[in-house]
Amino acid sequence: MTQMFPVTLSGATARRQGQTLVGPVDLTLDGGGTCVVIGPNGSGKTTLLRLLHGAARLSTGRIDWACDTELAHRAQAFVFQSPVMLRRTVEENLAYPLRIKGEPKKAAHAKARDWAARVGLAGLLNRPAPVLSGGEQQKLALGRALISSPELLFLDEPCAALDGRSMRDIETILTEAKAQGTKLILSTHDMGQARRLADTVVFLLRGKVHEVADAKQFFDEPETAQAKAFLKGDIVE
Amino acid sequence: MGDLWSGLTQAFWLVVTLDSELVEIALRSLQVTLGALVVASAIAMPMAAFLAVKRFRFRRPVIALLNALMGLPPVVVGLVVYVVLSRSGPLGALGLLFTPTAMVIAQVIIIVPLIASIAHQSIRDLWQEYHDLLISMNVSQRQKMQTLIWDARRALLTAALAGFGRAIGEVGAIMIVGGNIDHATRVLTTAIALETGKGDFALALALGFVLIGLAITVNLGIHWLGRTEREGRW
Ligand SMILES: Nc1ncnc2c1ncn2[C@@H]1O[C@H](COP(=O)(O)OP(=O)(O)OP(=O)(O)O)[C@@H](O)[C@H]1O
Ligand SMILES: [Mg+2]
Numbered sequence: 001m002t003q004m005f006p007v008t009l010s011g012a013t014a015r016r017q018g019q020t021l022v023g024p025v026d027l028t029l030d031g032g033g034t035c036v037v038i039g040p041n042g043s044g045k046t047t048l049l050r051l052l053h054g055a056a057r058l059s060t061g062r063i064d065w066a067c068d069t070e071l072a073h074r075a076q077a078f079v080f081q082s083p084v085m086l087r088r089t090v091e092e093n094l095a096y097p098l099r100i101k102g103e104p105k106k107a108a109h110a111k112a113r114d115w116a117a118r119v120g121l122a123g124l125l126n127r128p129a130p131v132l133s134g135g136e137q138q139k140l141a142l143g144r145a146l147i148s149s150p151e152l153l154f155l156d157e158p159c160a161a162l163d164g165r166s167m168r169d170i171e172t173i174l175t176e177a178k179a180q181g182t183k184l185i186l187s188t189h190d191m192g193q194a195r196r197l198a199d200t201v202v203f204l205l206r207g208k209v210h211e212v213a214d215a216k217q218f219f220d221e222p223e224t225a226q227a228k229a230f231l232k233g234d235i236v237e
Numbered sequence: 238m239g240d241l242w243s244g245l246t247q248a249f250w251l252v253v254t255l256d257s258e259l260v261e262i263a264l265r266s267l268q269v270t271l272g273a274l275v276v277a278s279a280i281a282m283p284m285a286a287f288l289a290v291k292r293f294r295f296r297r298p299v300i301a302l303l304n305a306l307m308g309l310p311p312v313v314v315g316l317v318v319y320v321v322l323s324r325s326g327p328l329g330a331l332g333l334l335f336t337p338t339a340m341v342i343a344q345v346i347i348i349v350p351l352i353a354s355i356a357h358q359s360i361r362d363l364w365q366e367y368h369d370l371l372i373s374m375n376v377s378q379r380q381k382m383q384t385l386i387w388d389a390r391r392a393l394l395t396a397a398l399a400g401f402g403r404a405i406g407e408v409g410a411i412m413i414v415g416g417n418i419d420h421a422t423r424v425l426t427t428a429i430a431l432e433t434g435k436g437d438f439a440l441a442l443a444l445g446f447v448l449i450g451l452a453i454t455v456n457l458g459i460h461w462l463g464r465t466e467r468e469g470r471w
Contacts, residue, residue, distance in 0.1 A: 053373065055369060055373055073375065074375050076373075077374075078373040080370070084366065084370035086367070086370075086384070086388060087363075087388040087389075088388065097374055100374060100376055
C-alpha cells in the first residue's frame with residue numbers, strides 16, 4: 001500500500017490556449033470512501049479527474065499526494081468517459097494490464113476469465129472488444145481497471161448511456177471494490193447514482209470547486225443556491 | 238501483330254511447361270524481393286512505431302524526410318549502393334557487388350521509407366486511440382511500440398504489401414547493383430528488359446506473365462492471411 005491520501009490541490013489550474021479550463025482549485029481529499037464529482041457539462045469534471053491522475057498537464061499550482069506522485073499514479077487506474085478498447089478479444093483486454101506488469105500468460109488469462117465473469121462478460125471472452133455494445137465496453141473497461149487491484153480508481157461517467165440494469169451491475173461491482181478497500185473518485189450526471197455511491201461530493205461550476213461537502217449534508221442541505229438548483233435539475237450557469 | 242501473337246503462344250508454353258530457366262529466374266525474383274521485404278519490415282515497423290510514440294526534437298523533420306524518401310529514384314539508389322559496394326568503395330572489401338545480397342540491400346533502401354510512411358500513418362492513428370489508456374497504465378516505451386505494432390498488424394500488412402509491390406517490379410537499381418548476370422543475379426524484371434532488348438518477345442512476355450502472376454499471388458496470399466487470422470471487424 002502506498003498511503004497516497006490525503007491529496008491536496010493548491011491553486012491547481014489547467015489552462016489550454018489561453019483559456020482556463022479548471023481552477024484555481026484548492027481542495028483536500030482524505031480518501032475516506034467514495035468521492036463523487038458533479039457539475040454541468042463542461043464544468044471541468046473530466047479535466048479535474050485527469051489532473052489528479054496525471055493524465056492532464058497542470059499549468060500552475062500543485063497537487064500533492066501523501067506519497068511520491070509517481071508511485072501514487074502507478075497505484076491508480078482510470079476508466080475513461082469513452083472507454084478505450086484495445087483491438088483484441090475481451091479476454092486479452094482484461095489480461096493486458098497484467099501482461100504489461102510481467103505476469104505470466106497463463107496466470108494473467110486465468111485472472112482475466114475470472115474478472116470477465118465478475119463483470120458479466122463470461123460469455124464474450126473471445127469477442128473482439130471493439131464490437132462490444134456501449135454497456136459491455138464500460139463493463140470491460142471497469143474489469144480491466146480493477147484487475148490490477150488499484151488503490152484508487154477514477155471513473156469518468158462510468159454509467160453514461162447505460163440502462164438501469166447495467167448501471168446496477170456496475171454499481172454492484174464498484175461497491176464490492178470499495179468493500180475491498182479500493183478508493184473511488186468518480187464523476188457522474190446521475191444524481192441518483194451520486195446519492196447511492198458518494199461519501200463526499202465535489203460540485204464543480206465553470207472550472208471551479210463551488211462546494212465540497214459530506215454527501216448526506218450536500219444532498220440534504222446544499223449550501224449554495226447553485227447547488228440547490230443543480231440538484232433540482234434546473235439549468236445552472 | 239504476328240509477332241505479338243506468336244510471342245503470346247510461345248510464352249504460354251514456356252509457362253505451362255515450367256521452363257527451367259523461367260522457373261529459376263522467377264524463384265530468384267521471389268527470393269530477393271521477399272528477403273528485402275523481411276529486412277525492410279524489420280526496420281520500418283519499429284521505426285514507424287517509434288516515430289508515433291516518441292516525442293523528440295527532430296520528429297517532424299524525420300517524418301517529412303521519410304515521406305520525401307518515398308519518391309527516391311531507384312536508379313539513384315542503385316548508383317549509390319554500387320559506389321559503396323564497388324571494389325574501391327567503403328564496403329568494397331565485402332565483395333557484395335553483383336550478388337543477390339547487393340540487390341536486397343538496394344531494395345531495402347528503396348522500400349523502407351515507403352513501408353515506414355504507410356505504417357506510421359496507421360500506427361499514429363491507433364496511438365491516438367490508445368494514448369490515454371496506455372499512459373494511464375504506465376506502459377513502457379517498448380511495450381507501447383509492441384502493443385501498437387501488434388494491434389495494427391492488419392494495416393501493417395497492407396504497408397508490407399505496398400513494399401512488396403514496389404520491390405518486385407523494380408528494375409533500375411537491381412540492374413545496376415546485380416548486373417543481370419545469368420544464373421546469378423538475373424531476376425524477372427531485369428530479364429524482361431534484356432529479352433526485350435534482344436527482341437525475344439516470347440520469353441519477355443512469358444516473364445511478364447509470371448511477374449504479374451507472382452505479384453497477384455503474393456498479394457492474395459497475404460490478404461488471405463490477414464483475413465483468416467480472425468474474422469472480427471475492428
Ligand atoms: N485539451 C483541451 N483543449 C482545450 N479545451 C479543452 C481541452 N480539454 C477540455 N477542454 C475544455 O474544458 C472544459 C471542461 O471540459 P471537461 O471535459 O473537463 O468537462 P466535463 O465537466 O467533463 O464535461 P462533460 O460533463 O460534458 O463530460 C470544456 O469547456 C472543454 O471544452
Ligand atoms: Mg467529462
